[in-house]
Amino acid sequence: MSVSAISDDRSTLKSRLRRAERVQRLRAIGLVLPLFLFILVVFVTPIIILMTRAVDNPEIADSLPLTSAALANWDREDVPGEDVFAAFAVDLVAAQKNKATGLIGKRLNYEMPGTRSKVLQAGRAAEKMTAAPYKDAFLKLDPLWGKIETWKVLERASHRNTTFYLLKAVDLQWSANDEIVNVAPDQALFRDVFVRTLGISTLVTFATLLLGFPLAYMLATLPPKHSNILMILVLLPFWTSLLVRTTAWVVLLQTEGPINDLLLFLGLTDERLQLIFSRFGTIVAMTHIQLPFTLLPIYSVMRTISPNYVRAARSLGAGPFHAFWTIYFPQTMPGIAAGCLLTFILSLGYYITPALVGGPTDQMISYFVALYTNKELNWGQASALGAILLMATLVLYAVYNRLVGIDKMKLG
């Protein structure tokens, strides 16, 4: 056998091994690919689309193309000249034909309340305008068209991308002098709603922890015969639909409902309390729904903690509380961290429960996302609110990671 034959053999062996490995790898990728594609299609892509929708601004650019082009050379110093008004008139006539004036009016209305009807009126008037000077005709039609602010808004809205929705989502807007300022107090809303969303989520997280920790301890330490029955009691509501449980709370919390009846019967109150359509009701219902999410990770971590540590501490002279606090509790931290994060992030997105059990001042950010999506059809605003919530959640997650360490969490 020659040397070359051996090396030949080796190289074929190598290449065969490589081929075998490649097949293995391809098979592995093939197995993961469906999940990867699924996540890409139903999770990543929608989020990217949502982000772009928050700055997407096609209405004016599409419906008033000539005006947008004419405004591009405008100096923003004074009311535009005849060329812009002439372009505006031509655009409006075309918009009247395509029934797009409503859309233009709607878009301008976001920034200048009260302009919708004036755009519709201008559209009808433009059809009757036959010759220049168009500027005078529009100025006569309505003082709105002679204001420099109107044209500044129009010019800003004529770009294909806008910061308007994102600014509005945090109660900011562009002023007449092109500076970013706070919106008028009677329109300020979203900062409060974001704070409210975070506040309610924090409260619910603490409430579930307070209720869930002792319960998890009991479940983890009782003999299986009893703990299994209790576990079923925890899991049964967990398997019931969220809507059903929320509606049950609606019945329970009613002014003439069983809880109020019971309180009166026991003499704890002398008049019926407003439990439903209130912050209290919202917190109670959300806590009930979120309890298993906090409890189960804590329970599964507690199951793995050996009782010997606490016994050892006690035998060395620690008091019961001291032993619990210094030995047992730190070991449950990964479960607490996981359960609380899960509940907090899920709570941020609550919509149905506050909508049914809360009052108008208990609505969280999802309610407004739904309102702008379904009722107002202002998808730019809905996307901007969603984007801000996503950003806030990611920032909180990063802070949490710093404090707790995500790698330390255990879901079981």
Place this chain on the structure above:
Amino acid sequence: MKKNLLTTGFVAAVAAAGVLASVAYAADGLTVVSWGGAYQEAQRKTIFEPFNAKTGSAIKEEEYNGEVAKIKAMVESGTVSWDIISVDTATALQGCDDGVLETLDYSKILDKAKVLPGAALDCAIGSDVYATVFAYDTAKLPNGPASIKDLFDLEKFPGKRALQKNPFVNLEWSLIADGVDPAQVYDVLGTPEGVDRAFKKLDTIKSQVVWWEAGAQPPQLLADGEVVMTSAWNGRIANAIKEGKTFKIVWDGQAPDLDMWAIPKGTPNLDKSYEFLAFASSAEVQSALAPHIPYGPTNLDAVALVDPELAKSLPTHPDNLKAAIPLNPQFWGDNGEELRARFNTWLAQ
């Protein structure tokens, strides 16, 4: 592997069946969207079922609470699955301006001269006259409220009130409670100061208001004792009374309005939709509605066919119209969007 193939095949089969079923539905059925509850039940008995019996076309019903946005989204994306929608007048006008509703060809429906003035719009035809009123439970309040002022009087009538989650009617009532004459309401509301004034008056009862969205809620809230009085569409209260409830309607400051039929632009069933509109607008079909729910007809020939005793419970009866707010859908068509935006902000603050 074999199992996987089976599963895939099964899923594909189900999906195909679903597609086929929806195609089959689109081919011979009409989807009609209305306001649910007692109103839609009355429509089912007097319009949908007779139409089905007469033409053989199945009617698929859906319910909504006036979410115009859904219609817009359908029209803009070119997937119109609603053939006929029931809208209020302001929505009909706004939808016409925005180009989401078909412009109606009245030659395919009926002679415009046979219709109540203002009920034959470019994009919608009146189906009935309803009113937003307010009501209370006589069993709980023997000396109940009698005027809009009482609705806003928390001292005389303490307790929660339910109002519709919508500025329409609420702003008008606020001004009336603040001393504005019903005939002047829209002149005042047309000014920024007037809007401020209305919201300021609404502020005075804000803490005591429960907001309803679906028409079936007000009688429910009243029956549960959740509120002492509530705004509602008159027919819903009338039907609750028919079922033995001790409710009473207060006609003071009633806001009459039209329910209208409209066709979303781009429905694949346009001819059949016209057939439906012609049927639903005919005198005999319209006059059949009132015995089921006290809403007045819009077809002038139908007015004569309504039993005079029954006519007393309709919003259009002269006695009930005495202190009514004059109908002004144009105002809401023009200003609805921004007033709704301001209302939603005010609500959440």
